[in-house]
Amino acid sequence: MSVPITTAPVRATAVGLPPLHELTLTINGVEKRLQTAPWTSLLDLLREYLDLTGTKKGCDHGQCGACTVLVDGTRINSCLTLAVMKDGCHVTTIEGLSQSDALHPVQAAFIEHDAFQCGYCTPGQICSAVGLISEGHAKNTDDIRELMSGNICRCGAYPGIVAAVEQVLKNEELGMKNKELKMAG
């Protein structure tokens, strides 16, 4: 006699639901009220609960940088951050970098300089580069390499990535110089 197969889902038994903490995050400019278990990482919140799958899970241990996002303008590894701890913060993901159809300068530079192949590390690379530029510590190519060392690319697109970041930094510098010239009259 065959074992009867039940189609009803097995109910959870003794273990209750996790406590849900309320938090407010402004994500790509939009304020969101959320409820999450305390152990949910910011990365999982973005990908699983908000369908913002642009940010990638590479290693989930802070070693590859694929999960890099900007929190209050600062680049961090979202896999090593609990969502609840970022209550009240502004989060910018790769989805939030472009303004409607216009690409962010870093995105445009990545295309121009062939800075990706499979594209998996790319959202993290771009968010990290945006963070690097705003930090303002990279003075030359070696600095860019060193300060981007938290983002790994298995396809080896590093030369293109560095060239793209270098170009954006140069354009920014030119932009500043032009501003100064304009202001000088």
Add this chain to the structure above:
Amino acid sequence: MNSFTYTRAEAVATAVHETTADPTAKFIAGGTNLLDLMKENVERPDRLVDITRLPLQQIENLPDGGLRLGALATNAHTAYHPEVARRYPLLSKAILAGASAQLRNMATDGGNLMQRTRCYYFYDTATPCNKREPGTGCSAVGGYNRIHAILGTSESCIATHPSDMCVALAALEAVVNVTGPDGERRIPFTEFHRLPGDAPQFDNTLRPGELITSLDLPPQGFARHYTYLKLRDRASYAFALVSVAVGLELDGDTIREARVALGGVAHMPWRQPEAEALLQGQPATTEHFQRVAEALLRGAKGYSANTFKIELAKRAIVRALGLATSMQQPTYSV
């Protein structure tokens, strides 16, 4: 990761009280090491006390001419702080030699002291490890021990402390301010971490419930002659096999004061004031540097895969002292 209760501390006293009352509770700030360990089930706290909103982020001058680093100041903020960069560049360089930009943006100064070893046996819950589970044995001693210690080891544990910042703090003789259920304490940096002995499960000398509130840097920052030399398998984003923090006070070619601390070789940053004293009043020459190197590595013991560290450390010390004297920077430094 195990399920846990999460609370946010609004005051230092509450934070201390919560963790004293519950021995399975842990503070969380940057979380860059703790969450990693929780994902590996090495750490399984029942309760996390979020201390990130406590007023411990300031970096401010001390009346004696030193500098106080709030425990919650991030590593990045500290490294790039104008007063740190100007008066304690050794500390800046050491911090920037570690981890990645993203991690430095999250990691806190207090947390950097608290980070645990990256010994892969410690991380692997399927293997014996006296640090993780006292009494089970040390898998590294007879195993693959390339990244492990050569100084201050015991049969119980040959793990290293992985921090770069701590090597500089040891050289600078920082003081750790902590508060706990029994009040406040000041712990000289070289007494904060411990050697494994027969109780490797304890990384440091903090008592239950104690919270680091700040780190005090003394007035002497060795800003004119310093270097942080880090040797590792990759050009960046890797832990040190051997690292050396040097601070020198020079009078012409004569050394008036020297500090030399080693990373990557022991359960804590390695300093031997008797070895440093060999340089006092001496000319800054290779011959004297070599003498210090020999003294500092006295008693070094290699294991099957890390004996290379002994000679490497000696040469690194000589190189670092030379760099600090001439103020040429190592190849990779930002």
